[in-house]
Amino acid sequence: MFAILRTIPKPLRMLILPIFAMMLSACDPAALGNVGGASGPKIDPNAPVPVALLVPRGGSASDNLLATNLENAARLAIRDLDGVQIDLRVYGTAGQASTAATAASQAVADGAKIILGPVYGEAANAAGVAVADSGVNVLSFSNNTTIAGGNVFVLGPTFDNTANRLVNYAKRTGKDKIVVMHASDIGGQLGRNAIQRAIAANGATLSGSVDYALSQQGVIAAVPKVKALIDSSGANALFLTANSSTALPLLSELLPNAGVRNSSTQFIGLTRWDVPAQTLGLAGVQGGWFALPDPGSSAAFAQRYSAAYGSRPLDIAGLSFDGIAAIGSLVKNRKGNALSTSALTQAAGFRGAGGIFRLLPDGSNQRGLAVATIRDKQVVLLEAAPQAFGSAGF
Template sequence: MFSILRKPRAFLPKVIAGLSTLWLAACDPVGMQAPTTGTNTGTTVPVALLVPSGSGNAGDEVLARALKQAADLAISDLDGVKIDLRVYNTGGNPQLAAQAATKAVDEGAKIILGPVYAASANAVGLAVANRGVNVLAFSNNTEIAGGNVFVLGPTFPNTANRLVSYASRQGKRRILIAHEDTTAGQAGANAIATAISRSGGTLAGKAPYPFSQDGVVRAAPGIAAQAKSGTVDAIFMTADTAGALPLLTQLLPEQGVDPQTVKFVGLTRWDIPPATLALPGVQGGWFALPDPNLNQQYQSRYQAAFGEAPHPISGLAYDGIAAIGALVKSGHANALSREALTQGAGFVGVNGIFRLRGDGTNERGLAVAEVRNNAVVVIDPAPRSFGGAGF
């Protein structure tokens, strides 16, 4: 349970150094486009799944198992498509990941699903770039997207576009960005600023702060002063629940910011862990999340199949298999080509609709939620096709 902090103390324990466990400092982006080899869609299609087993980290082992189970669940749902899923361990290491990818392609893999971490995904893309094989990575780091690498994870630009678009329609057009002075915080702030420009809104300013409790405490009065200037309709925060969010949403109201007038908006999930929803400072705040109904169905099915709750990112493995299955079912020889993967209609996964973009990033149909009385209330449903709300 998060506590409401009344005075500075050691910053929240086990603070995540960034906004997501999947965000790592990017290596050189994969910029080359691989030639496309044909896929015999009438036979079993070999698919490589790269998981972080072997790193010595217990969390990586849990994640690896969850990704494999989610992929198996997706395969069982395919109608008339046969997938030969081959699992390769990366040890959470870029060099080992590249070696595993090379081995997978040598053994006949037509497409690679994974790995998780950005640096490893980048290394994998480089290793197989000239082999005609595309990579559907579980990372959310857009810096490594491009060429033969596509990221499946929820990205900052996609979330920012959804929320800024909704905020603008509600009259919250003058937006102040409050962000950590970290690589991920700056990337999040840039995504929000781009979304504001795209929506025709107004960037009311940027308020960076050091990624420490003392840094947040010292920065809060200045952020509050900007928010109370009369030129701000909303504060868009990059902070997550494991870092500065609890403290920031406490201190700003204490400094006189009225969340009823200046809306608090979050780039990250405010419902993970659920205890965050009980914080007074997040009440009335907005954030984006995948289609709750579809996600709940996935969680129930996964629990019934494997006797445990799914890992939060395991659904990306399901989505990857769902996309592969849909394309293979089309019967085209180039079913797993770059052109096929980026077809505009997109795909349906456990978190709703999604599509892959030509630059290697993705677009996902997200719902907008508000925290009310310690609970999540969807105030703008996730679209069920592209071209709807938020897109």
């Protein structure tokens, strides 16, 4: 599930939670399978286009806050659609798969031509299955690629996208012999697999991998193995799947103490090391690399959202803005098949709250990400986010 992290747990007591390796990846850790293909219903581009927004309203307090952010962002995006009219219809799912399926079916019965949301992987899969026969596509806010395919797309940042961006940069800067350190749970395994695919795709070298059980002792036991593997293989980079809510605070202490330091072995993170902000203060991550959305675009979106609604948006709110931006861009072409699968997966992509992105035929996505490091507890960009597909960074 999505969590809003306010503080970093103390290293010696923080390993009580399952890994949430990326923003929404652990919402549905099991592979749920793909659903049937969909071409997309015909629309009248000269009339308001009915769009269903499925949000977790009716669930917990955090779900309700999330729902408000997603709806606000969608309405903010609608204001930008010059000449395009969107009839936004909002449905609550309470964060439940069964409710999401019912809401999706009702939305299609009400005339929705595309569904934006829901958030959680299991709910998104259920919504996609419920409307597969109607030909309506689902642009979910999940980043769980195990549910992507057929009529279900994931808008959330994916392991593969992040890993490929970072390995590509590492290869070009000479940090091309990489050890992977990952949790032994499903999130860690999916992260490891994505990193290994990126290493192969970019011509880097996999120097080995070390897993660890999600416990204090499990992490402690894995550190000497990492040190030994780096020494024996001559690796010059260590790619970590851990984040601040799991093993990263502990690893940031143990690895340097064991002699594995950024000065000789480049640390690379699969997750955002600037979220929450307290992560920037960890001594062991100074000099580490991570990827993040285009900072300029993200800041502009946050400023506009704050001006409109009086509070800073949750990071995930940008995905709702992205979905409306993509829909509006396609409808603006005034074609009846604007929301078909082929249209949604156009190679040119779209520009959203965090920069450029595009949907891929397998239901996943590709986003233009910046590469950053941490110096003196501050984020410093090493390479800007690409502004077009096919440019440096892809």
